[in-house]
Amino acid sequence: MRQSVTINVNGQRHTQEVEPRLLLAHFLRERLGLTGTNLGCDTSQCGACTVLLDGQAVKSCTVLAVQADGSSVTTIEGLATNGQLHPLQQAFWDNHALQCGFCTPGMIMAATDLLRRHPDPTEAEIRTGLDGNLCRCTGYENIVKAVRSVAEQSS
């Protein structure tokens, strides 16, 4: 009962046979070896697995690989271009917006989508905008700072 899917991940086309129940998160981690997408919960609460699906942030533990057939996916591994960190990656580093790093890929992907939708969010809007992503280490403060600093750079 396998189905063929073609998914463009970080600019590369991948065609694979998958079980219909295979989660996109597992497709990325196990089929493609893109282990930057972390899994922190069973119920789509933590957001560690957030990726961009056709440009929109989704929790890849709640998307089936077959649902992503024909789509483009960007993971944390695909965010830097030509060895140049994405501004959010740089800002997370500059602002100490991570400690253990486990939530970081999802947090950065969610923030990418937040800034796409809302290029100049206030601090409160950033806090609300990242409501779907949990961090147990930082207390969020430096994450908010990092996102805000990127908004300031580009506005």
Place this chain on the structure above:
Amino acid sequence: MARYVGTPMKRREDPRFIQGKGNYVANIQLPGMVSLAIKRSIHAHAHIRRIDTSRAKALPGVVGVFTGQDLIDGGVGKLPCGWNVPDIKVPARWPLAVDRARHVGDGLAVVAAESAYIAADALDLIEVDYQPLPVVVDARKATEPGAPLVHDDVPGNVSYTWAIGDKAAMEQGFAAADHVVDLELINQRLIPNALEPRAAAAQWNPFSEEMVLWTTSQNPHPIRLLLSAFTLGIPEHKLRVISPDVGGGFGSKIFHYPEEIITPWVARRLNRPAKWVGTRSEASMTDSQGRDHVTHCRMAVLNDGTITGIHVQTWSNQGAYLSTFAPLIPTALYLTLLSGLYKVSGIYGEMWGTLTNTVPVDAYRGAGRPEAAYLLERLADLAAARVGQDPIEFRRKNFIPKDEFPYQTPVAFAYDSGDYHHLFDRVVEMADYPAMRQAQTQARQQGRLVGIGVAGCIEASGPAPSRVAGALGSAVGFWESGAIRVHPSGKVTAMTGSHAHGQGHETTFAQVVADELGVAFEDVEIVHGDTARVPFGMGSYGSRSAAVGGSALVSSARKIRQKAIKIAAHQLEAADEDMVYDQATGKVYVRGAPDRSKSFAEIALAAYTAHNLPDEVEAGLEETAFYDPANFTFPNSAHIAQVEIDRETGEIALQRYVAVDDVGKVINPMIVHGQLVGGIVQGVGQALWEQAVYDEAGQLLTTNLMEYALPRAREFPAIEHGRIETPSPHNPLGVKGVGEMGTIAATPAVVNAVLDALAPLGVHHLDMPLTPQKVWQAMQAAQA
């Protein structure tokens, strides 16, 4: 002299994490690897009459299914308890339960399959014949006559009792008092919820008979020792334990867990690499949980606000088995903290460690110290109100004066240093506390429920020294190792027994070593978390890494400097005592003649060529130190929180949070700030939202992050944070613990704020978490 210590250097760990290249255990994939999944008890207490694995074994893709009895037949041993107080009864705990399950989530069988999906399918095909037994979940009710026994050989479910202090002095203090305030409180059970679920991977080499285990541990060497000596039986020199990047711990990854035994056992049995990756619900049901105290506490005071006595009785829930360090937490890390910041002679604390049909409880961020701080700071507020003093005025009246350090408390600890008056001066100034109170008065006149909460807390961090720990029941020492290998080119590899799981040791320890040797930060690499690459080390917990692990690296760097001086002196034809080691540059020169010098790289090369060394000096430049601290360090904090409660909904808005902490000297202020702010948010989580909820049948109702409420970004204002520095006098860096301090103070600060807001309604105590529902009900009851 310090060039790097004290500066906010960006973390060298970060490039891998921000690009998705973190090396977590779940990412490990080896050829032929099988996925493991564990069948877990659905009952809190049940006889296991039969486990039928035949249908699971028949599922295509399943490689093996093993029960607890299979593991015992295959040589596994019981999980030991590493802290043995007098007369303790340690119940048997096997990696998988054999004939009786004692909490929901207790492991019963393990499946090995070609994929994680097949392993999960196979779990559903395992049939377990349970005979449910009566259940007890509450720490105090477990001791009542007729309570079901969790273990037949632990009568009354009391595993141990412990007490400290001078009971007669305490009773005198109460007899002399003008007022006594009294509180029955529950310090609720928490689930640590590090964001990375626990995982283990193992690879067996049948030819060398060596096992490699990757595990999400805060302390790989003690885990290796326990595996060798007690549970798995592979000798230490044939067992390599690696804790690569670990996604948060908060204590929950200190302990020896069944999956660390099961995974390598299966890998050897099947002769295939094996991996177990926990789910969040498994983490909720099997990671050691935190807190869970039922406490009766009293404070005696004079009319002028002087505290004359503190008496505490606590029933501490240990869960169904004793986790690795469980008895340490409510004894030597809890009752010993009952002096807080205060000078009180009459203190007496006693506790009962009880067994229940719940997940085992052990250290969780703060571990005992938050429970002590919480009850003290609640009592302090009640007592201040009773004598008609402002909460800060009351606390200041009782502070240990700064000229009395080191200060011997009546409950064992000798505090190293502090200046609590100055600490509070700073927080009052930063918060503009008088203005906050004025604004509160105005708000109250408008009928608004605004509250201001104060907490002043002490922590004992970096458990020490080893001989005292041993006398208190520890099976291990609390020293740390630090080894420095200077390569012939002068580049440096430093190996630490500490383990980082978010703390940034690869950066901070490089700052320390670079300064000690006078080399460039870039020329120092830090290695940790691998028993094959690092001397035996004790790992990270109890806010010990900088004070103990950092000091160990300082000690080994000093040995390197001594040897470098000998080599340089010999080559420059000068006496050792005439040499100066310039820590700014790494140059060693003759005093008064700085041009007669050898650079660090020249000395390193000379040490390895060995062409011209003094007779008594061996070739090479590599030193190891085992640093055993003389004492704990005693960081302390003054936190002020302001909340406003919505009268209609009971919702609490945290409006301001102002914190001043004294964590001694700091190595990297950016990282210290991050630790404190992260800790504060976690502490607020306990005050307002977090709770592991069990029903009467022992079912855990909070097994995922929908049901267990972690703090979210939108619930917080920016934290206003400041520091004062009273260096610890007994470690070479002058540092104190920082990892747990924020968590300890935040919980009482926020609860005190909420109860201050509710005080006009006559509500004086509520148990955490202070959910809108609980607050709303209290308001309704008060107004009825």
